[in-house]
Amino acid sequence: MTQSNCEICGQAAHGNHFGVLSCRACAAFFRRATLNPKKKLNLNCIHGQDLEVHRNGFFSCKKCRMKRCLDKGMDASKFQLDRDMISNAVAPATKTPVMIPQTLATFLGRPNFLIFCNSLDEGSPGPAKGVVDFNYLIDRATEILKNGSWKPFSSEMNSLEKISVGFENMRILKSSELHYITHMGRDETLLIWEQEMLNTAEWMTNFSEFNSLPITVQLEVVKSIYKTYGRFEKLAKTAEYRRKKLFKSDNLFVVGDEACLDSENTEVDVSWFTNYTWEQVSYFMDCFHNDIFRQIVKEFETLNPTTTELNFMLLQVCLQQAGKKLQGEVTAVMDYLQEVISNQLHEYYMNVRNMPNYSARLTKMMKVNNLMRQDLRRQTEKSKLAMTFDVFSLAVSHPEMMC
Template sequence: MDDDNVCLVCGVETKSIHCQVNSCRACSSFFSRGETASKLYRCRKGNKKCEIKPGDKLFCKYCRYQKCLSVGMVIKRKVIHNVSLSPQQRTISEVHYIEKSLVKENVMKLEIIGNKIVFDSDDLKNRIGNIFKNNYMNNKDNYGFYLTCLQEVILGIEFLRTKMITGSKDDIKINNRVPLTDHLNYRLSGMISIANFLMKIKDFTTISMAEKWILLKNFWFRAFTFLRTFFSIHVFGITNPKQIMLIDDCQATENHIHSVTEPSIDAENLKKITEISKPLSLFHDENILEPMRKLNLDQTEGAYFLIQLLFSKANISGLTKNTKDMCDKIIDISNNELHNYYVYTKNINNYCFRVTEITKLIFMVHEYDNREREVILLSKFFSVLDASLIEEI
């Protein structure tokens, strides 16, 4: 029997398409009833592995429903933590990891002595090296289907959310005097979280230790810039007239009017730090924050964004041919998945505008990274603040 002419849930012969996949009317109706009523089922045998096969009259409702989700049935969209997700993505998130916040485990002891940022860079490198030695978490659904790279990154964003935000909007303090060491510690802990996130991507775990470091160094700060903006927008909303950005996991600031505070730095140098960083903040507001607010990227688009930042190998030297080929393949597949997501899940046929705007944003994140490196260099040259240790990681 042709696989295109069978129900992907129960296996009976059918040429019908319901809920955006090949499925019989019985299975699609069952799924629709469950979704509409938000029903919760229990596995008949308790092992969540009941076989769904043609000819059976009484299916296990739990396993049948999970099979519907695993083959991609979609009738409407759900919202989790103010982020748009399809029911399929929601269930994958529930089946697999949404880890508890462990932000404090990642905190580095960072100090500013004189005008120099000081921390144990060897300890940081050892922590990340140990993370890279860990085994890949096998991301499969209940029926043994492996997740695609895009789906792994969608889950990874949920993981990073628990690392980068520890409370609700009401728990986050708005502070227009930015504690410099708090924000710098947030960056370093973000780097550790991003290293953990990368080990949840199967393709990343297959490359050598040296190549993992190459990709991390090229990726982490740009990813941090994107994620801090992405989470700030989803915490404070797209309609909030104030341009509020997270400083760390429990503090935020109005990005364009803030000043820097740090007990170990004198008032004159604090003023210079604020002045030298202000153009960078304005560039971020105009070219990253505001366009992202207008686009209101959902989690799938955010995952696509991160894949482009990570696996687009332009200007990355030191990768083997096999790794470069892997990167190209991941980019191609994620492009196809995004197309299917727009057409079949969001029902957007003319999505060129959104993809074009995402591409512009990726360029702006790269440009922001370059400009910050220039600010770090100028700050050191004029003896305002020496942040070269972060630059050297």
Template sequence: MSSDPSTSPNLCSEKSEASGSSENSECSNEDSTCRICELTAHGVHFGVASCRACAAFFRRTIVMSRTKKYKCRGGHNACAVNTSDRYQCRLCRYNKCVVMGMTAENVQWNRDPFPEARKRKDKDSEDEEDRVPAKRHAFPPPHLLITKPKRIVDVTILSGKIQKILNDKKIGDHPKLKKMNNLERLEHALKEWRMKQKPEEQMEMISKLTIQEMFSMCEDQMLVIATWLSHCPYFQKLESPEKYRMFKVVWNVWRRFERVEMSVQMFGRKTPGHVMKFAISDKYYVTPKLSIDISKITDWPLSATFMGGLFRDSVRKMFEQTGVQLAYLEPTSMEMAYMLSQLSWQLAGQSLQGKVMEIAEIQQEELANNLHNHYLQIKRRSNYAGRLVKLMSVVNIVKRLQMERKITIELANNDLHSKYHCKSCRYKRCVTLGMTPENVQRYRDSFTTPRSQEKRKKRISVENLDQPYELKGKPKQVIDVSSTKKDICEILKYKSTSPESEKMNKLELSEYALREWRNKQKPENEMKHLVILPIIKLFEIFKKQMFVVARWLSYSPDFQKLQEDQKYQFFKLVWNIWRKFERYQISLEMFEDEAITHEKFALNDQHLVTIALQLKFSEISDETDEKLTKCFRDVWRSMFLRIAKPLQDLKPTSTEMAFMLSEMSWQIAVQRSGFIGKSMQGSVLELSEKVRDELADNLHSYYKTNGNSLNYAGRLIKLTKIVNSLINFHAELKNRMEIVRIFKVFTVDLSEPDLYDI
């Protein structure tokens, strides 16, 4: 070793030389800095001014031949080597030693006082973090994943073929297309692809697939999708790099959605729920028993089973959430081309922004006009509102599934070799791979909470709370909200009515109930500006708004058809997102641009807040107020920015706002009916379809009477896009709150779970 780590720093180089020390160099100044870790150096060791720890590390690495066994914790061979991290990346630390000039020439071998057996034991103990117990073979040892250099699959030829098609303007100039509008061109391209589809009796079932065969099928379909995109005149307005980027964003989700719809069309309505035959190409179909061999691209054990499971889950989700609706709707090829185009341009606009988003807006406006003409002139159908809303809800589900899939892929690409995982990503990966909390055993840990932590916990004083909030069992810190639940259920129990509302249709009833609440709204000059807001005070504001939402729901005659427990579960699912959306829209209406620039927000009918708001969480959490305020403010801001511009541009009427609130509520109830119980799924789904159809008919009548135009397709699509953005955000918020609960951010629980999601 360059010098014994226990040797006093005052010893000079003569002593180092006598012990066969490193490098026969002079002792550097005590104030000099170690060129490896930036601590104080204690001489020149192995040719570099360094501290004893780095010198000992370098010698140990050389003597024990560890250079090939070190793995980069960050995965990029670029970890910082300094004093900020107690556990430094050994590979990057060794590489820095070499870069700084350390050499192995003066390393002394066989000078350790301990025997070889002990050396091996110590070596094993130091490297034990790199080992995974042999019995746990569901995931491979990390070294299997990174010791072999990754092979690069050359797709240059394929990329060239795709880009050649994307930039081929002759495709769009074909004589057949000259008299076709935008949507008709896309339908023509879709039909050309589907004409190659073999009938069911001629298709072959595949039970096993190699990764090469899977890639080959995907490559063929990539060329089909590139050709389809090239038929769009607006796509041709993009620059070549933008075309290729858009293609990469949309091709896979386009392929999966088109194949699901074709499978439902070919194999019948039973396909989504029972048979689940999936037309993977124009010649082959697969079932849930499919096994995919990916051994050529991974060292994971059981890879075929694992990938088959991922594929099966992906197809199952798509079938379950879109297949039933597709089977019910039976979309025409024109409607399918419309949905594929909406899906493609929405995803591309969100992902690429800039010019792509600008063109996407124009493209979608023209497509809406084309679809209106199709319904009016070809189908002789002027009342298409209900059908269009349902088509757009299918598009939204596919978008949401694509975002979830994207998150899954990002998680799969996370560095799994680090000793310290990101807790949030690790939890998401557990859920993605199928872990469920159903069989979790609680209160079985052998350890107790440290006393220091108990002392830090803040207790909520009953005197500081209003009567509805009482502590049930101080050790568990449970807030009793049973009286709030009782009041809500009492409102939901009976249908609200008035002489004015007796002859109203369902949309008019919804709008009447909304106006009943908004008539209480104070003007801005009479509202109180809140700067500091204790969380318990916010809960009180929420409580009053719960009663508003409950009363609004109680006006619906269809809502009254649900059982009492179903009404309450329905209410819990929708009240908070209803509150947020209604308040965002009224804030834009009242404060206009200041709602965005100053984040001015009408919290209720009497109070407003701005970006200066500081929430006080001390009564329910040990985290700092600043940290939690920022966390929840970022969530609110994220949602607001998604819908602010569309809402400003649309300036929805009170009737349109009532339609959006109703559509959003019933969609959420259907999509999350699994959280309510299987007994509710069928009844809510059936009732929801009926309600949404009637609401759409009522909206058509409204446009016919007040809109001065029956070409409302473009406006209706924008309304549904706002609704769909809110539904997606609602799902994200639920996931975020679940993570908050998992990591016990709050020191209290509610007697009624999920009632207050901030």
């Protein structure tokens, strides 16, 4: 192995993490796996023997990956706490929090997929509008759907298992220091929309039955659920951080890939999409201070779902949302996909959890989903009301993606 390779998975290394030359993905995995000091590590491989690392550095067994980390000398005591942006989020005001860079191209290392421009047509009636062009982002999402999943899943894994493993792997690969946002404006909002869209497309590529649909249908489904996916996933992650005592305040929420904000201490700039003030339009916004939003986080904390349970819940809400919005034949297809994952959840409880009596667990999960649907309905009603009264001076290339 050359000096430039990760000692854990063999992929390109990004520096010395926890005392070992490794990539960010393996460093993030080790950080997440050792984050909870109460969790005892069982390093016995689930397959009864040490597994080889698959191509692209993928491990099919978390225990084998952890054993490799420890064998190579990774040490949890070497956490660099001064670099942890979570601590900045709850530290005294004397510390300056790190903000997400204002330039998306700088932050992402590539041109933006979401394009924003101001309408300067002086001959047009009414106030000038900002315009958001989704075309490049949709093209990128289409490429992801066409390429499908590269992960070397076992042929015996069903779709719910694949999408759960893919979900966890996606979280690990995107894991980094948590940034604390103190300003929410145009650039931050567009970045969050972009992340939600691309993450949703990547997540759905692990759903075998979904992949058999025409690419045009797949894309319409992703366009109809990306905001639901993003909201649900961030609620679950917020609850996870609170449960692990990483968020000391009930006003801290995850809002993007490794980004959080304090809902009571964040400057919100709405000038790029409305002629009204924040106080005037906050009722119509997808805010963090509504009661249902906070209740869902509390329910997630209590439920503490497994990755498989979380992905079932997330799929159920998203598929129902897609069927409701797209109607026609798509509704029947979404109903079929819900039946598929329901049967696979039953297999999970019977064969993996050895839990034949899981009705009480399912009831708690459905309580969270019902609250989520209630929140989505209320937000949709507010959006329609805002459009009726022309609250937002913002035009988008694909209006259906904002409803």
